[in-house]
Structures are given as structure tokens and as C-alpha cells.
Amino acid sequence: xxxxxxxxxxxxxxxxxxxxxxxxxxxxxxxxxxxxxxxxxxxxxxxxxxxxxxxxxxxxxxxxxxxxxxxxxxxxxxxxxxxxxxxxxxxxxxxxxxxxxxxxxxxxxxxxxxxxxxxxxxxxxxxxxxxxxxxxxxxxxxxxxxxxxxxxxxxxxxxxxxxxxxxxxxxxxxxxxxxxxxxxxxxxxxxxxxxxxxxxxxxxxxxxxxxxxxxxxxxxxxxxxxxxxxxxxxxxxxxxxxxxxx
Numbered sequence: 001x002x003x004x005x006x007x008x009x010x011x012x013x014x015x016x017x018x019x020x021x022x023x024x025x026x027x028x029x030x031x032x033x034x035x036x037x038x039x040x041x042x043x044x045x046x047x048x049x050x051x052x053x054x055x056x057x058x059x060x061x062x063x064x065x066x067x068x069x070x071x072x073x074x075x076x077x078x079x080x081x082x083x084x085x086x087x088x089x090x091x092x093x094x095x096x097x098x099x100x101x102x103x104x105x106x107x108x109x110x111x112x113x114x115x116x117x118x119x120x121x122x123x124x125x126x127x128x129x130x131x132x133x134x135x136x137x138x139x140x141x142x143x144x145x146x147x148x149x150x151x152x153x154x155x156x157x158x159x160x161x162x163x164x165x166x167x168x169x170x171x172x173x174x175x176x177x178x179x180x181x182x183x184x185x186x187x188x189x190x191x192x193x194x195x196x197x198x199x200x201x202x203x204x205x206x207x208x209x210x211x212x213x214x215x216x217x218x219x220x221x222x223x224x225x226x227x228x229x230x231x232x233x234x235x236x237x238x239x240x241x242x243x244x245x246x
Contacts, residue, residue: 021075024066025109030116032182033059037125045184049213052127056117057136057208058181063113064144065175065201068151069168072106076155077164080244103148110144132214139211143204146228149235150200156242175201203227 036055045054121127130136158164176182178192179201185193196202206224210216 018071018075021071021109024070025063025113026116028066029059029062029113030120032062033117033120034124036182037121041125046186049209052121052125053213054184054209055182056121056127056130057212058179058205059117060110060114060140061143061179061181061201061204061208062176063110063117064140064147064204065172067106067109067113067144068147069154069171071109072102072148073151073154073158074161074164074168076102076152077158078161080155081159081161106148106151107141107144110140114140130212130214132211132216135214135216136208136211139207139216142225143207143228146232146235147200147204149232149239152239152243153235156239156244174199178202180205200228200231203231 033055037051040055041051043051045051118129122129154164154167158167174195178185178188178196179199180196181201185196185202188196203224207216207221207228210218210221210224215221
């Protein structure tokens, strides 16, 4: 346990020193939320949701994506390329402790980022927060675990930092704009709405909205949960097969 705590502290120190991770985890989602909020806060969306019911979950889904791809997947590749894990193998620290610390860092980054969005919504826009915090927390945690597994696919298949960064940047645009996280899907052309089905973040947005609006345990959420569960299983199998510490 002490080794896990020690390595978690180290991971957090490195995280808060990494400009790219901080930018995409805390700055980009918050700025997008303020800009889009000022533009569209009076709008209503499919299902009668107002802007904050629809897009607080959407912005938090972006934090999940950026944490999994930039703060975890990319950082693992950077550390491996620098020989960090190879050096750690010469210490009593076990690989399970490294993995646990990396996951703990990811959860902390997402929870802090989510709280940041909630504070902006509450105190800048005066928005009402969810009356279903437990459902939203469950949805947030489940979606985070699923995207962690996808992030580890990036770190499993990419041998160089440039490759991992390229994968993350290419994935970022469809995740942002074809998932419903920043723009309403119903406003997009039909062909783009059909493409959204292939974007994993689409299901994260849907599940987070279900948690936020208290419909997580209804029949309407089953399909999205099943799809993300399938992604989690497949990603875990791929990551387990191909991941290497050195």
C-alpha cells in the first residue's frame, strides 16, 4: 500500500508539471463550456433538456477522453520511451503498484475536472446541479474505466510519443464534434449522425446525461451501457495482450 501511495504521489507531481495534460484536462473543457454556454444557454435540446442538463455531462465527457488519451495513454508511452519503467523494475516496486497509481491519477484528474465544470456551471452561470448525484457518480466512474481501457490500447500499440500523440489528436476531433459532447447531434447532417454511432464518446455522453438526469436505471440507458461494457471488455483484452512495460 505504501508503494502505491508513493508512486501515486509521483504520478500526480508529474501530471501537474505536464503542460499538455493540464491544458487538455482542465483548460480546454472549461473554456469550451464557458464559450458554448454564453452562446447557447437559452437553447433547449432533444427530450426537452436545457443547455446545462445536456452539456454539463458533455463537457465532462471531454475530460474523460482527454485524461484517458493524453494524461494516461500518452504519458505511459513517454515514460516507457524515457526508460522510466525499465529503471523501476530494478526497485522493489511491483508492476501492479505502477498500474494502480496510474489509474488513481486518472480518476483524480477526472473528478477534479468534473468539479471544475460544476463550479463554473453553479457560480458563473447560476445553473442548477443534478438532483441525482449518486447516479451521476456511477455513470462517471463507469465511463472513466471504459476510456482508461481505450487509453491503454494507445499505450500498447504506440511505441513512440509522436505516434501516441498523433493517435490522440486524430481521435480528438470526431470525439469532440461527432459525439454530441459539444454540438447537438440532431443539428448535424444525416451522414454525420450515422457516423456518431461509431464514436465511443457518443455513448459516454448519453450515459452521463442519463446519470445527470436520473434515468441511468431505465430501459433507455441499456443499449449505451451494453455498448460501453463491450468496448471495455474488448479494450481490456487488447491492452492485456499487447501492453509492454519496456
